[in-house]
Amino acid sequence: MQLFQQMQQEGMTPDKFTFVRVIKACAGLGRLEDGRLVHKQFIQSGYKSNVFVCKSLVDMYAKCGSIEEAWTVFEKMPSRNVVTWTTIILGHVQRQQWQKALELFEKMQQEGVQPDSVTFVGVLNACASILALEEGRCVHQRSVEFGCHSDVFVGNSLVDMYAKCGSIEDAWRVFNKMPSRNVVTWNAMIIQSGLESDVFVGSSLVDMYPKCGSIVDAGNVFKKMSSRDVVSWTVMILGHMQCREGQKAFKLFQQMQ
Structure with missing residues (x-):
């Protein structure tokens, strides 16, 4: 400036x-x-x-x-092009004016502007926030019509929307059809499926997160586990060692005993 x-x-x-x-x-x-x-x-x-x-x-x-x-x-x-329309839609999503964002999504198409992947991500987030399952299904159909459903970020948003709206079957259906998945996709299905608390899945997540540089996420999973065995405790201790948090690792060792 x-x-x-x-x-x-x-x-x-x-x-x-x-x-x-x-x-x-x-x-x-x-x-x-x-x-x-x-x-x-x-x-x-x-x-x-x-x-x-x-x-x-x-x-x-x-x-x-x-x-x-x-x-x-x-x-x-x-x-106004797709970028401009998407910008104003996302602005309303950020301000938690989700219904207005959905109205603008409809108006955008009425004016002949084709939404892109970024538009769909924003609109699906709006649907998820107000638990608008039927509207979400309509948006899903539009994403298929415009060829955006195979985008990994749109897929993640669809999985998240269906799961938050209580339709786990639809979330799994989208998940299984995704041509590619990233860590966000897998995390969404593991938090929503309740598998995070399983000792075997939980231990694997606790082991994975420090290796990816996120000891905080590892700690969050560890706390949510309904039961912990020697494996889950050990991977959590080793995770802190990998992140050079030796003092915390020693405290966990004492807590484990």
Whole structure:
């Protein structure tokens, strides 16, 4: 922001690329007032109809907690693409205005804009948050129609949505059909299936997490286990040793005894 101001003081006129970068910086830092100032300068510079700058403004206002100003910029845009629509939808999801996000998802398609994988992830999160199972099934069908259902992030969101809405069978059905799965997918099915408390599954998770650099997650699983045997205690102790937490490992050894 300081460089942006210095640039203008030295007589340099910012272009649309400058505005995009500075607006993104304001969004990342949560600097709403600075963002408003840049927005004002952007209008004075005559770039008010540029879709990339407007998209950045919508994103900045949403991330800074001013969804009303994000909506004002959005409505004034002469044209809106999938990125812009997704940005405003995600802004409402972040503000926990889940029903509004679903309404915008419908309006987006009515205006002929095809959603992408990021759009579906946001909308499915909205469905999961309000336990809207039927709406979630409709969104799932749309993801199939638009060819986004095979995306691993959409798949994860579908598994999460179905599980949170109480439809474990649907969650398993999606899980089994996913062409690829990541650690998020597996974790979602293991927390939702209740297998986390199983001593064998739990021990495996406690062993896996420190090797992946997350002793905190290992500890969370360890605490949730309904019973612990010598294996689960040992992998937890070794996990702390791997993470160079020798004192904690020794305390766990004493606690185990």
